[in-house]
Amino acid sequence: MFYASIPDRPSTGDEAVWLPLVPMRRRLLSVAVFWMLVAMSPSSHGQNTLYLTEFMAANETSFKDPDGEFSDWIEIHNAGPSPVMLEGYSLTDDLADPGKWRFPATNIASRGYLIVFASGKDRRLPGQALHTNFKLDRDGEYLALLKPDGVSVLTEYRPTFPPQQPDVSFGLAVETEASKALVALETPARVLIPINDTVGSQWVQKDFDDSAWTPVTSTIKYDTGTTFDPVPGTDIQSLMLTKGSSAYLRISFEGGDLSAFNDLQLTLRYDDGIVAYFNGEEIGRRNAPALPAWNSVAPIARLNNAVALVPEFISLSTKLSTIQQGSNILAFHGLNKTKFDPDFLLSTELIASRRRVLADVTRFFSSPTPATANSPGSPDQAESPRFSIQSGVYTNQLRLSLSVTSANAVIRYTLDRKEPTLASPVYSQPIEITNSTLIRARSFDPGFLPSPVAAGTYVILTPDVLNFTSDLPIVLVDNFGARSVPEALQQAVIAIYEPVYGRSSIVSAPDILTRATLKDRGSSTAGQPKQNLAVETIEDETRARNIAPFGMPAESDWILYAPLEWDRALFRNPFIYQLSNEMGRYAVRTRLVEVFLNGSGPLGRDDYNGVYVWMEKLKQGPDRINVAALEPGDTKAPEVTGGYIFKIDRPDPADTGFSAGGQELKWVYPKEEEIKQPQRAPQSAYLTGYLNSFAAALPTQTFPSRSGNYAQFMDVDATIDFHILNLLSLNVDALVLSTFLYKDRNAP
Structure with missing residues (x-):
């Protein structure tokens, strides 16, 4: 000891896969407009049934891996009539290293899907969640699926896939040639709100007699508000509210001749939890206890009713051949948080279709569908707005113009640090900037995804601060009029000026200009007028930015320590940290700086906050506390x-x-x-x-x-x-x- 200051079950490709999607936050990051087709299209070689159909390189909130982390992911689809053993096949993000990550002995069923997490964790145990030894670069890189010979390419995105957006996936277009609704939104069904365990577990079986149950449709719901009102279906408030937390739903449907179809997809909308069964076999679950019983409740409530209306999918393509010509049963155990919950929803559709992978056509998917057929998607995204003035520190007021090439695009922007939406102001004339400002803008163009969000940060100085110089570095911190820094994260911009020829000047170009998030920190020092600040430097709302001020190793997590009541000499802690480092014992690196903290209007002399200590934050890493990285799966020695x-x-x-x-x-x-x-x-x-x-x-x-x-x-x-x-x-x-x-x- 040293001192120093997913899916609920992994897919093997042989079964229907249930992936618990978290509804998308449609936040978009920079991506080039109108990529040449050759630059972004995959290539498939020969008679191929295996495709790298979809991937996500900027997974922020979409769905978690079994470790509970939002790892990037890659989807493999077997479009052929027979299962494929993947042992020896490889995935790579390096054209010079075709065998970079090889599959273990893993089957992928006919018409099946397999998810591989591109996490860098390098896990290759058959039957468990698979993780590559590389991560995906959201800014674009080569990606390919190869046969065991390391030469035969099955799918490749060459020379690179385009830059990716948070929670938006990318992959191959899929054409639907025909479809048949086996279960529609209002297919006849029957429901029971159990008050005891009389029916046991037999109610999910195909031959169970449900004739005494209440007739309903395949969508059951209630809502003491209005969110679920537009959803077609049967209101069961009188049956369920205050009477039970569980609902058993059975839907009988006729299979018929499905030989012309190669895809079967179950669509679900639910609030709060669900377990799904097909002809007596469990096919998926979400937010459900391990052993659901008649009086079970959902472990947690869903975020809100709007989230419940976002569809989630289960691919049942591997079950197509098991659908019987006669009657079949879909059964669902719907779960509420409590029997007093003011709302409930269970809505389902079952669609058989004939789909064809378009191996040379790519799409962006704002609604990713890991482990099931791709949605229609968008061919491209709108062009990101261009700013006429680059981000910086300015001594005068500014007049900013925004522009895009497309005549059909509409630019919308915000000045309150929020993401622009269709409800945000429309840009129609230059924006006058008189105070320190963060401007975020994006364009909306019919037929395209909304553009990546572009941002500009502008710090405006008052005349009384222009002659300020120091023999210490100067740090400007501006939170765009938000005044004091709270305990919650707050957006800001930071400018760092290092001395040149012994002096730093506030009117020279900053050595570092970066967006950041701030929050108040400290325990004994909480509430003192000279705030201590935790600082994370960021590229944007979803990505950290490593900076290397004062010759320190590059990192994104820092502290602005405010010595005051407990250290009037200002360097008590830095002195001891330096001694420790000179003894060969890691302690945080520090630098005394002079700080201006502006929370309103332009930045001036009144915003001078005094001498601070810019210092590293204690954290795991090769240039901080250099201990081994501990992954969730590291549960055995060593x-x-x-x-x-x-x-x-x-x-x-x-x-x-x-x-x-x-x-x-x-x-x-x-x-x-x-x-x-x-x-x-x-x-x-x-x-x-x-x-x-x-x-x-x-x-x-x-x-x-x-x-x-x-x-x-x-x-x-x-x-x-x-x-x-x-x-x-x-x-x-x-x-x-x-x-x-x-x-x-x-x-x-």
């Missing part, structure tokens, strides 16, 4: 042995911490919200056990000896150095507060 970062301190908001070795501790890495995920339980148990063993070893008779029992749990020399530094500085918080500790892999 991986589970590290790395961990924890602290003796007051808890962060919403954190509770843990007890080990007779000490109350708080998680730093992994974060508490991450370590509490069920799959990480072995990690928490390991560290707790390790620290308990450490505490048990301390009182033994071998304690005075360096070779004693306790020494195996700690780096003795590092501990001695740590105590020397705390004694030298008379640190009143030593081993009481603000004490960070870590344990690396296979190390004390």
Whole structure:
């Protein structure tokens, strides 16, 4: 120990796949307009039945991998009549390395889909979720699926796929040649609101007698508000509200001759949870308990009713051959959060279709469909607006023009830091900028996706600050009129001026100009007039930006520490940090800076906030606390042995911490919200056990000896150095507060 200051089940390709989609936030990032077809189209070679049909390279909120993370993903589709063994096939993002990531022994069924997460985690265990050893570059790169010989390309996006947008997928167009609705929105059905376990689990079977159940349609609902009113279906408020949290729905349908079809898709809209069955077999679930019973409830409520109306899909293409000529049964266990929940929805459609993959036509998909047939999509996206003035710090007021090439496009913009929508103001004349401003704009063009959001940041200086210079670096922080910085994240712009020939000047070009998010930080210092700030530098709302100020290693997480009541000398902490680094013990790198913090109007002398310490934030990483990265699946030795970062301190908001070795501790890495995920339980148990063993070893008779029992749990020399530094500085918080500790892999 050192001191330092998805789907509910993975797909193997052999079964119908249920992917719990989180409804899209349609936020778009930069992408070129009108790519030449050869530059963005895939190529498929020979008589091919395997296609790389869809992928997402900017997954922010769409759906999680089994680790609970929003990893990018790649979809493989077998359009052929027979299953395919994928062992030895490969995925690559490097034209020079065709075998970069090879599949294990994994079958993909006829007409089936397989999802591979492009997470960089490199997991290849058959029957479990697959992860490549590379991540996708949202700015565009080569991507291909190859046969085991490493030469035969099945699908490739060459020379690169175009830049991608958050939560928008990209892939091959699919043409629907014919379709047949087996279950429509108002197909006759029957429902039971169970008040006991009389029907047991037999109600999902095809031959169950449901004649005594209430006749309804395939859409059942109620809403004490109005959101679900436009949805066609049967209102069951009198049957369900206050009487039960579960609804059993059975829909009988005739199969008929489906030999002309190659795709079967189940569409669902629900609130709050659901378990789906086909002819007695479970085919998917969402937000449901492990063993649903007659009185079960949904574990969590859905975000809102609008989210419930967003369709989700289950591909049942592998079940086409099992649909019987006569009667078939779809059964659903609908779940509400409680029996007093003011709304409920369960709506379903089952569509058989004949689809054809267009191997040389690509589309953007604002509604991604992982593990099921692609939606129609859009051929391109609208052109992002161009700004007549680049972002910067200015000494005069500005007149900004926005433009696009298309005569049909409409530009909409915001000045309140929000994302432009169809309800935002229409740009019609130049915008006068008199105060520090963040302008966000996008264009809307019929037939195209809305454009990526473009942004411009403009800091306006008043005349009284133009002659300000310093022998320290100058940092301007402007939050666009939002006044004081709250505990929640707030958007801002930061300009950093480093000294040239011994002086820094506010009217020179900044060395770094970046967007950022801020929040108030500190415990003992909370509420002091000179705010401490947590800073994350960002490219945009979805991406961090690494910067390297003052010669420090590039990173995105920083702190503006405001020494005041507890350090009137201003350099007590930086001095000790520097000593630690010179002793070879990592401590945060620092630089004294002069700060202007503007929360209203143009930035002037009145916004001077004094001398701060620009410093690194303690976090895991090669240039910070260099312990091994700990993935959710690292649950066995040696991986589970590290790395961990924890602290003796007051808890962060919403954190509770843990007890080990007779000490109350708080998680730093992994974060508490991450370590509490069920799959990480072995990690928490390991560290707790390790620290308990450490505490048990301390009182033994071998304690005075360096070779004693306790020494195996700690780096003795590092501990001695740590105590020397705390004694030298008379640190009143030593081993009481603000004490960070870590344990690396296979190390004390």
